[in-house]
Amino acid sequence: MKGVTVMGDFTVGHYNLDKVSDFQPLKDDLQLTAVGITFVRMEPGEGYPYFHKHQEQEEVYICVKGTGTVLVNDEEI
Secondary structure, eight states, X not given: OEEEEEXXXXXXXXXXXXXXXXXEEOTTTTTOSSEEOEEEOOOTTOXXXXXXXXXXXXXXXXXXXXXXXXXXXXXXX
C-alpha cells in the first residue's frame, strides 16, 4: 500500500490512492514534526468528523477530485 524511504534528511512516501484507508494520518510515516497531513476520503455532501485547531501546526489540504469548503478562523474558503 505504501512505500516510505528515508534519504538522508528527507523522507519520501509513495501511496496508491486507490488503496489507502478513508482516514490515514501520514505524520508518523513521514516523520513530520510541525505539519499535519492526512488522507481523508469523503462522499459528496459528507463533512470532516470534527472541528479542531492547533497552536503550532500547519496543515495542507489537497482536493484530488471534486470540490470542498474549509472553515478557517470562521471564514469559509
